[in-house]
Structure formats: C-alpha cells, structure tokens
Amino acid sequence: MLKDQILEFYHKLHLDEKLLPEKVRVMNPYQEENPEVERLLKEYYAQFYSDNNPRGLILGINPGRLGAGQTGIPFTDTPALREHCQIETEIETRETSSEFVYKVVESYGGAQAFFGDWFIGAACPLGFLHFNEKGNWINWNYYDQEDLYQAVKGFMIEQLRIQAELCGSPAKAVVWGTGKNFKYLKALNKEAQIFEELIPLEHPRYVMQYKRKQLDEYLSKFLAVLKP
Template structure:
C-alpha cells in the first residue's frame, strides 16, 4: 500500500468508543461520507501522498465544524480545494484557520512542495461539538473540559502513535497551539517519548482573529519554523 492508501484506510476506520457527556457530540466526517466527497478526499491524498517518502508531522488540535469537520482534510475548506482544482460538490464551507494555513502552504512553495514534506494531522483526528446555552452546536476542543480530556486521552495516545507511523516515524513535531494544546501534548510526550522536539506555533485561528494585521509577520515565522 502507498502512504496515500494507508492514510485513507486510517480515515475510513476512525472511531471514538467513548461515552461522552450528552451535550458533546463527535464530528466524524468520514462516517457515511458521500461518494463525491470521498472522491475529492481520495484525489487529494493520492495526488500528494502516493509514494513512500517520509513526511514531517504537523498537528492541529481537532477538526472544526466548518473545515476538516466537513472536508475531512485538516485545515482545508472549499476555496483551498478549488485553488488546486479539486471539486467537493456537496461541501461548501470556508474557515479562517484554513485560510491562514493555505497562505502558509503557498509561502512554503506551494502544495507540491509543502505536502511533499509535511503531513497535517490532529491531536484528535476527529472533532467535537457541544450544545451551548442557546441550543446551538459550536466547536469544542478536547481540552476544554478536564473530565472529557481524561476520557479522550487513551484515544489521543493511540492516534498520535498511528500518525507518527503513517508519516514514516517522525521524531519531531510542529504543533498548532501554544497554550493548553502544547501543555497536554508536552505532558504526554514525557510519558511516551514520541518526539525529541516539539515546536509550537500560534493556532491559525488566533492569528486570523487577533493578529490579522500582522499576517505577513506570522507567515514568515511559520515558514521559518517549518524550515528548521
């Protein structure tokens, strides 16, 4: 199997067997994915990962409901897919995090250069939503509740190990999230000794929401970190 085939097989079998609180639900875009959406997902990974070259590992927190929670491709929305000529006709979504990450991809040298060297995954490759006081479903990060984080820790440990193996045994990690995400993964890394080095970058959503006027500065910082 090529790396692309192994990635796709992993996605097809992703499942969380945890009895989460009633107000929290799992975002699993790969479950009952339509044929056309899966075809686009398959086209993406076969285009960039149909080889055996090892990749470096970049991880986000967990998919959001407007990005990978719909497309199945981390930090990728409809405009990003359209920019590389991939149509996902049943999905029409935009996400600020995807916007920034694809600016990073371009600044790095374009999709072929970036995905030829990097794989983007997630501490949890499946996302979460919770019902707020108004009855609306909103994004939920795995660390937003200590109890939920504890419940999810066995799944997270398993998935980090799987992703490390999928990319060819990466011994370094670039992580999106300099706060709670870094603390959680730093602590787990001390126990499991996955990575000799973890470099944390601000989460793309933080940059787009709170540092938008400084996007060129952050692009330079992100590309420099990825090139280290």
C-alpha cells in the same frame, strides 16, 4: 503507498460516544456515509501522497465544523481545495484557519512542495460538538472540558502513534496552538514518549483573528520552522 495508509487511517477512526460526557458528541466525517467526502479524500491524498517518502508531522487540535468537519481534510475548506488543489466540490464552506494555512503553503512553494514535505494531522483526529445553554451544537475542543479529555486521552495517544508512524516516525512534531493544545500535548507526550521534541507555533485561527496586521511576520515565523 502513503496515500493508501492515510486513507486507511481515516476510515478506521472510531470513538464510542458512550465514553463521552453528557451533551458532547463525536464529529466523524469519515464514517458518515458521505460519498463527496470520500471522493475528496481520495483525490486529495492521491495528488499529494502517492509515494512512500517520510513527512514532517504538524498537529492541529481536532477537526472543526467548517474545515475538516466538512471536507475531511485538516485545515482545508472548499476555496482552498479549488484554488490550491484544483479539486472541485459541491460542498460550500469557508474556514478562517484554512486561509492562513494556504498562505503558508503558497509561501513555501506551493501545495506539491509543502505536502511533499509535511502531513497535517491533529492531536485528536476526530472532532467534537457540545450542546450549549442556548440549545445549539457548537465546536468543542478536546481540552475544553476536563472529563472529555480524560475520556479520549487513550484514544489520542493511540492516534498520535499512528500518525507518527505514517510520517516515518519523526523525532519532532510541530504543534499548531501555543496555548492549551501545546500544554496538553506536551503532557501527553511526556507520558507516552512518542516524540523527542514538540515545536509550538501559533494556531492559524489565532493569527487570522488577532494578528492579521502582522501576517507577514507570522508567515516568516512559520516558514523559519517549517522550511529552515
């Protein structure tokens, strides 16, 4: 079943930190011996992916500390797990992007309908942390540092191919992030020839931070692409 393939994909994710630039480390919630994350992954993917049907593919950037970095599930914080997926957890985290994503999910027709049609993945399915000048480890995107991107480029191409195969090798993929994420993925795809077309939509965090007053407009825009 698809759920088993997805879980295998996440369990196999590994990136050698020796390849990364100084002051950058990998954030891998799938190999940190965390039984709660393991339970959440199994319950979530069993609930929505216990079939062999193809899905559309959505590509975010990479896991963040407060979303997938905590739960293991892209764009899904603990309030979303409880309210929309009926999954309880001892983890407590809230992530702005998740709030918008699950507004889209509800507008689409609910979690079963949405995840029956779509799989949310990432340009890079492992996240990064950067040790900044203030002595703090902060969220770091794969494109925030050119030598980081070059170090993980091959890894990203490999994981994009796998995610496409999981979804039934769709000709198109939706990209969340009309700026750098779309720019880098477009160049990467031109080289690797994985998708015939990439369709950009604003990143959910951008919508919630800068366009909250136009929330209904963005919900309509997302639904027009995701549920034409």
